[in-house]
Amino acid sequence: MFPTHRPRRLRQHPQLRRMVQETLVTQADLIYPLFAVPGEGFAKEVSSMPGVYQLSVDKIVEEAKEVYDLGIPAIILFGIPADKDTDATGAWHDCGIVQQATTAVKEAVPDLVVIVDTCLCEYTSHGHCGYLEVGDLSGRVLNDPTLELLKKTAVAQAKAGADIIAPSGMMDGFVQAIRAGLDESGFEDTPILSYAAKYASAYYGPFRDAAESAPQFGDRRTYQMDPANGTEALKEIELDIAEGADMLMVKPALAYMDIIWRVKQATNLPVAAYNVSGEYSMVKAAALNGWVDEQKVVMETMTSFKRSGADLILTYHAKDVARWIG
Ligand code: PBG
Ligand code: ZN
16 A cells, blocks of 8 residues: 655655745844953964854954844853952952953944853852852852852843843852842843753863863762753752743753753743753864764754754854854
8 A cells, every 4th residue: 555644745845845844043043152351352262162262352342243243133251250269259340351241242232132141160269150168179069158149240240231141050049149139239121041951061061161160179060950850950940930030041952952842841931052062062073074064963953952942042153053044
């Protein structure tokens, strides 16, 4: 017997395939990460992330213009301060590097949405995402003292002009603390994009080169999630929603597509997927060796993020993707 149902009928012509295509990646889905460093006229490529640079504020502004002209609506800023200390002063100081970059970008490209990563790991001398008991070498971050610092950081970032606050440290109650801080300071309308389900992942390796934020001892497993857990991600998002998150993030993306799907099914909030540094570097390395077709592999991956439920994609490929879509 020949088959009655022939799905191949709708695959016979390129235009027909276009008509039945379910998922489309557009520029509006993309968020481009940038790394701000002190200085002027400074651009240094990150050795483990070809095509990604640490940039001084003037260069960040140039880059922001390019990103905007490519039709990408938003950037997310990370900062590498001149000095690190146990109080993460560089994170919450009014003259902090991210605050400087934010103000400069908003002045030059007011219509570009500036998201700021709100965490302490780039600013602490030990590289952990929070406050440690002085002399503690176990890396066990103290939750509630960290909330105070995160609150200060978010307010300083909002004052500098940040459009969206994105806390990434996986501290308990961080959305609530930051929401309170923003509201008390007159930033009731500044949204929070919570890194709600962030896993303790080896895929962050190259980012820690870029942000110079590797923990000096211990690891992040007392605050970031165990890659073995899926249901726990739903607990995390439930709490963040209750605390007032406006958008939710799943991170990393590629090895966690089931989590993206489950989070999207469980909430009406916009969901962002962070296509992290290690995912980027693996594709870049293979592409530079001629082992995979970079454009095809990246576009397939982006499409799959959207198919799995992501509304937004944070990716180091964003500029390339925007160009390829045309
Ligand atoms: C820090 C932070 C990390 C990333 C973004 N913010 C990683 C970490 O836990 O060290 C990772 C991004 C990437 O790998 O691209 N809270
Ligand atoms: Zn951190």
